[in-house]
Amino acid sequence: MNTRELTCIVCPRGCQLTAVLNDDGSVTVKGNTCKRGEEYAKAELTHPVRTLTTTVRTADGSVLPVRTAQPIPKELVFKAMKAVNALVLDRPVTFGDVVIADILGTGVDLIAAGIWNNVK
Amino acid sequence: MITKELVIIGGGPAGMSAAVAAFDAGVRDLLIIERDVKLGGILRQCIHNGFGLHRFGEELSGPEYAYRYEKMVAEREIPVKLNTMVLDITSDKVITATNSTDGVFQIKAKAVILAMGCRERPRGALAISGTRPAGILTAGTAQKLVNMKGCMPGKNVVILGSGDIGLIMARRMTLEGAKVHAVCELMPYSGGLARNIEQCLHDFDIPLYLSTTVVGIEGKEHLEAVTVAQVDDKRRPIPGTFRRIECDTLLLSVGLIPENELTKQAGLTLSPVTNGAPVDQDRMTDIEGIYSCGNVLHVHDLVDYVPEEAAIAGKSAAAYIKGDYSPAEAIPVKTDGKVRYTVPQKLTTRDEARLFFRVANIFRNVRIFVKDGENEIFSLKKIKVAPGEMESITLKKEVMEKLSGGELYIGMEVGE
Numbered sequence: 001m002n003t004r005e006l007t008c009i010v011c012p013r014g015c016q017l018t019a020v021l022n023d024d025g026s027v028t029v030k031g032n033t034c035k036r037g038e039e040y041a042k043a044e045l046t047h048p049v050r051t052l053t054t055t056v057r058t059a060d061g062s063v064l065p066v067r068t069a070q071p072i073p074k075e076l077v078f079k080a081m082k083a084v085n086a087l088v089l090d091r092p093v094t095f096g097d098v099v100i101a102d103i104l105g106t107g108v109d110l111i112a113a114g115i116w117n118n119v120k
Numbered sequence: 121m122i123t124k125e126l127v128i129i130g131g132g133p134a135g136m137s138a139a140v141a142a143f144d145a146g147v148r149d150l151l152i153i154e155r156d157v158k159l160g161g162i163l164r165q166c167i168h169n170g171f172g173l174h175r176f177g178e179e180l181s182g183p184e185y186a187y188r189y190e191k192m193v194a195e196r197e198i199p200v201k202l203n204t205m206v207l208d209i210t211s212d213k214v215i216t217a218t219n220s221t222d223g224v225f226q227i228k229a230k231a232v233i234l235a236m237g238c239r240e241r242p243r244g245a246l247a248i249s250g251t252r253p254a255g256i257l258t259a260g261t262a263q264k265l266v267n268m269k270g271c272m273p274g275k276n277v278v279i280l281g282s283g284d285i286g287l288i289m290a291r292r293m294t295l296e297g298a299k300v301h302a303v304c305e306l307m308p309y310s311g312g313l314a315r316n317i318e319q320c321l322h323d324f325d326i327p328l329y330l331s332t333t334v335v336g337i338e339g340k341e342h343l344e345a346v347t348v349a350q351v352d353d354k355r356r357p358i359p360g361t362f363r364r365i366e367c368d369t370l371l372l373s374v375g376l377i378p379e380n381e382l383t384k385q386a387g388l389t390l391s392p393v394t395n396g397a398p399v400d401q402d403r404m405t406d407i408e409g410i411y412s413c414g415n416v417l418h419v420h421d422l423v424d425y426v427p428e429e430a431a432i433a434g435k436s437a438a439a440y441i442k443g444d445y446s447p448a449e450a451i452p453v454k455t456d457g458k459v460r461y462t463v464p465q466k467l468t469t470r471d472e473a474r475l476f477f478r479v480a481n482i483f484r485n486v487r488i489f490v491k492d493g494e495n496e497i498f499s500l501k502k503i504k505v506a507p508g509e510m511e512s513i514t515l516k517k518e519v520m521e522k523l524s525g526g527e528l529y530i531g532m533e534v535g536e
């Protein structure tokens with residue numbers, strides 16, 4: 001059995017969670033006040049994930065906010081940053097449009113969190 | 121002179137939400153004035169996620185959250201003047217503003233909503249000895265540079281102050297390849313949210329030093345190093361704990377101050393505690409028809425309650441414009457110091473009233489009470505309260521109707 005004290009990062013409330021990884025591989029969570037907290041704790045003990053928010057360069061030299069549509073494995077965060085920073089966006093996008101599909105084979109898309117349409 | 125029923129100064133979440141609420145309550149002759157190139161306010165630079173769970177049940181980034189309100193403004197075709205700076209307001213609600221197409225112009229308004237937001241405390245407000253090289257900036261300025269200009273202020277970073285913006289920038293700079301050597305916090309606790317300590321510092325092994333401050337700055341043209349030291353319980357540096365850290369960037373995240381120059385020009389007196397204008401439950405200031413909401417009223421570290429508060433101001437302004445305004449005798453709301461302040465600071469209603477408040481320190485096992493003279497009219501227990509978190513209580517109509525009319529007193533008993 002493996003017990004961990006966690007601070008939930010799902011919302012500003014920041015609940016203090018106790019998560020127990022049972023011998024059968026299941027996880028028991030205490031201290032959460034919502035379902036998302038339970039999911040967060042389970043993921044922390046099995047495969048931690050994070051939403052990546054950053055910016056991407058655009059063809060006119062500005063930057064545009066982007067984020068992963070869902071959380072991606074935590075250990076891939078820096079690799080994903082590299083992939084985003086290698087890109088120069090050259091087609092117009094608006095909120096929610098896919099900027100990089102299936103980033104690093106995670107099944108998660110990187111989406112625009114702003115509008116860019118200054119194509120020359 | 122142009123006339124308007126309602127002018128809203130500032131197009132951040134507060135200004136947009138106030139405008140939408142006023143429109144929905146029937147006001148059509150209204151205008152939002154915003155000095156920036158776009159609506160959205162400070163959230164345009166807050167590209168991280170964690171917004172909107174409370175309001176929209178979805179996890180959004182700052183720009184996405186702001187865009188929701190921008191769309192509500194656009195759908196209602198509420199007029200907006202961008203790139204326009206308000207220079208002055210008088211107590212009889214004459215607004216002077218300027219932009220490059222209209223020059224300097226004046227508007228006489230029936231009602232005004234102040235929604236100018238806040239700004240960060242600059243370094244000048246802090247006494248650090250040493251030189252004044254480049255490379256020292258507020259965390260919010262760094263946030264704007266990195267997130268909106270795509271430009272990194274440095275590679276080796278020390279952060280003074282553990283407010284949320286500092287924590288968020290520790291992560292952001294790390295993701296973009298900088299090394300954050302230390303986050304130093306003068307107080308024995310962090311001013312930031314636990315979730316941000318977790319996901320912005322722990323995730324990246326960035327050390328947080330509590331009861332620690334920056335005591336020296338080195339560098340001629342550009343910052344070369346800072347000296348940090350631990351402080352005692354009177355916040356004096358402890359000899360023998362001095363440590364030099366080489367760095368090219370010092371970010372300051374030492375708090376926010378409401379942007380109230382215009383408020384003062386209108387003749388309003390600011391509360392020394394909130395640095396905003398005192399208001400009643402409608403968010404009306406001491407001048408009839410002038411309202412204040414969002415960060416200009418009191419610092420909201422989180423946007424969560426901002427639109428709600430602004431909607432109260434918008435709806436109340438709409439009622440005032442229609443002549444539907446009959447305040448009851450004002451009841452002042454005082455605090456005991458442990459409860460630092462409340463908003464509103466006075467009640468001119470005998471209907472249900474919600475009081476927002478902040479506490480002065482971290483306290484555990486507390487009982488919050490409200491007294492009307494000797495009479496206790498409300499009591500609530502809480503396991504923990506912290507200065508960084510806005511709390512609220514609601515006084516029900518049954519309680520409000522029975523008030524004596526004297527001062528209300530809100531205080532806190534602290535248990536073991």
Ligand SMILES: Cc1cc2nc3c(=O)[nH]c(=O)nc-3n(C[C@H](O)[C@H](O)[C@H](O)COP(=O)(O)OP(=O)(O)OC[C@H]3O[C@@H](n4cnc5c(N)ncnc54)[C@H](O)[C@@H]3O)c2cc1C
Pocket residue numbers: 129130131132133134135153154155156160161162163166171204205206207235236237238239240259260261263284285288376379382413414415416420421422423424426
């Ligand atoms: C640097 C920084 C980072 C923050 N990060 C977060 C965060 O991560 N999460 C969070 O929940 N909250 C954050 N906050 C708090 C955030 O400010 C509030 O949650 C929210 O944005 C307040 O909304 P507002 O409309 O009151 O103010 P603002 O968003 O600041 O909007 C005020 C608007 O008024 C305009 N204005 C000011 N003066 C004039 C004038 N004279 N004439 C015309 N226009 C004027 C400004 O240009 C601005 O657009 C942050 C605050 C700051 C300062």
